[in-house]
Amino acid sequence: MGTLPVERKASLRSFRDPEGTLIDSGVVIRYRAPHSFTGEDLVEFQGHGSPVAIEHLLETLKRLGARQARPGEFSERAFLNGRMDLAQAEAIADLISAESRAAASAALRALTGRFSEAVRELQAGLETLEVEVEATIDFALEEVSASDVKDHTDRLLVLHHQVVALLAQGRAGFALRRGCVAALTGPVNAGKSTLFNRFLGEPRAIVTPVPGTTRDWLEAEWVLDGLRVHVIDTAGLRESDDPIEQEGIRRTQSVLQRAHLILYVIDDRLGWQESDAIRFAGLPEGKVAWKIYNQIDRTGRRPGKVGADIYAISAETEAGLPELKEAISAFGQPQSTVAGDIVLARQRHLDALERCREALELALRAEHGGEALELVAEELRRARRALGEILGQWSTEDLLGAIFATFCIGK
Ligand SMILES: Nc1nc2c(ncn2[C@@H]2O[C@H](COP(=O)(O)OP(=O)(O)OP(=O)(O)O)[C@@H](O)[C@H]2O)c(=O)[nH]1
Ligand SMILES: [Mg+2]
Incomplete structure (x- = not known):
């Protein structure tokens, strides 16, 4: 193949098998960890696309020790190496299978992290409130002032409102997905x-x-x-x-x-x-x-x-x-009546947002009913955890397997 290509630069090369037979001529790009899609060392071959030449190239690479990637393996590795969160990785598959321009642009918004940002912002709000509620528990054992409760309630209401809005955007996106x-x-x-x-x-x-x-x-x-x-x-x-x-x-x-x-x-x-x-x-x-x-x-x-x-x-x-x-x-292609961007949500995201909403409602009820603040803190934690599932902060191997298996090979 000639000299080693310069990192992250397109280099024109002849592709040959170990016997020296010319397979194709094309562009090679070499990436060095962590500056690649998956965060690992990576090399890209861009040929003319003839199925025969591709097969010959693949066969040669396998002889040299490579193996075919599993469906979604690149995205999965990118996720596991912290290059993107789970919602962003899922957006790659959604972008590829988008059935309409609106669905494609919603997937792209998720891929660039707009959806994740909204989820993270909510998570941060929940965390701050949780910390304050816990502080109130620790320092005001004798009595909790009415103004503290009112402040918590107001902020809980705002967070609840944000989850409901995100759910509505997600539901609109869910309708877009179906084609x-x-x-x-x-x-x-x-x-x-x-x-x-x-x-x-x-x-x-x-x-x-x-x-x-x-x-x-x-x-x-x-x-x-x-x-x-x-x-x-x-x-x-x-x-x-x-x-x-x-x-x-x-x-x-x-x-x-x-x-x-x-x-x-x-x-x-x-x-x-x-x-x-x-x-x-x-x-x-x-x-x-x-x-x-x-x-x-x-x-x-x-x-x-x-x-x-x-x-x-x-x-x-x-x-x-x-x-x-x-x-x-x-x-x-239903035009969204929802304020803000449509989120191309998956059922998994909607379920998590639903659980988050439910937990916030229980927290609100506990506050109203004058129940122990520990209960409020517990529900806040549950709400935050549900959001974490969307981003893949807590994910099981089974869940990851199920998600990435639906990707196409090479992504
Ligand atoms: N004038 C006129 N003729 C039509 C119109 N639509 C269909 N035709 C004619 O009606 C006949 C039947 O049309 P098709 O499209 O084969 O009807 P179809 O519903 O597919 O029929 P099947 O396959 O038998 O169930 C053909 O001779 C068409 O040219 C129309 O809007 N105006
Ligand atoms: Mg007919």
């Missing part, structure tokens, strides 16, 4: 596949005037206003004796389980029929479902929103499509 799967269903020939193709801007699905054209479901990725929507086209619903069509309809039912949003499409010429009402009512529970009156170029109905969760469109002429797209975008 958006939108499925098209409805009777045969309504125009589902035509609409699917319109969304994607290319004729992915077969469209014909023959009812029962779509036999199996199709899924494609559609990027709408920076939001990644997984759209699914399905076999039209009708009574059928054809075993292939029956299987297709059965598959429609099962794929709808995965959807967050269901668009039930009908042919406006036929209108909303009893069979539609029955099928609509039978959609999987807990889904958001909208009625789409399609083919309005043939009925003359006005395009756009007809009523709550009902849209009139023509998949053929695209009338009413902008309104529908806007509604889908707003569904998938």
Whole structure:
């Protein structure tokens, strides 16, 4: 490979195996501990990306004593070496898997430590109060003055308010994480596949005037206003004796389980029929479902929103499509009504914040009830510990294993 590259400088090198065979030519960057991502000695090879050359390079490195990293191992090492806290390490995986621009920027905020800072600030507030409460216990054994209690209560209320605000930001972020799967269903020939193709801007699905054209479901990725929507086209619903069509309809039912949003499409010429009402009512529970009156170029109905969760469109002429797209975008990318930055929280973070809130409420109740200050201090400690879990100040190997195993290899 030639001379040893200068630290933290990109050096152009030929990559060769021990036999001298040229593998690739590319950039090598050498990092010396602690000035690397993981805080350890590290070397980076940047080649041309040919899978064959990458495999050859990996094989050569393994022959020289390296091994493949486990999923998330780089982030885990960075965390264990104190380069970042646990919430920041998790944000790396969240950034990689972000399904929308809003989710990506929320993940980035967490990665740069904004979320951790808010948690740390709260922790510091709790600690100060805890110390003061303990001091009151030590020095005022005989009686605790009313002004002391009032001061504690006021500060407890402020801290409680901060936890509640952080929880709200976390919940908004949690909604952002889920991405958006939108499925098209409805009777045969309504125009589902035509609409699917319109969304994607290319004729992915077969469209014909023959009812029962779509036999199996199709899924494609559609990027709408920076939001990644997984759209699914399905076999039209009708009574059928054809075993292939029956299987297709059965598959429609099962794929709808995965959807967050269901668009039930009908042919406006036929209108909303009893069979539609029955099928609509039978959609999987807990889904958001909208009625789409399609083919309005043939009925003359006005395009756009007809009523709550009902849209009139023509998949053929695209009338009413902008309104529908806007509604889908707003569904998938809820604008936060929460003050401050959205936090791309994980369930684990929400659970910890919930426990922190609960502990503060118990502390407040103990203060109000004039109970022993030891109880207040104990709840403050519990609240602080819960926050520590978010940052990974107290984490078990099992928890770390579970978190980093979901990362992709190489991160
Ligand atoms: N004029 C008009 N024709 C449409 C419209 N949408 C679909 N069509 C036509 O209706 C027919 C059926 O459309 P498809 O998209 O295949 O319908 P589908 O709901 O996917 O049908 P299945 O796959 O059989 O369930 C085709 O001939 C389309 O060209 C529309 O908005 N206006
Ligand atoms: Mg179809």
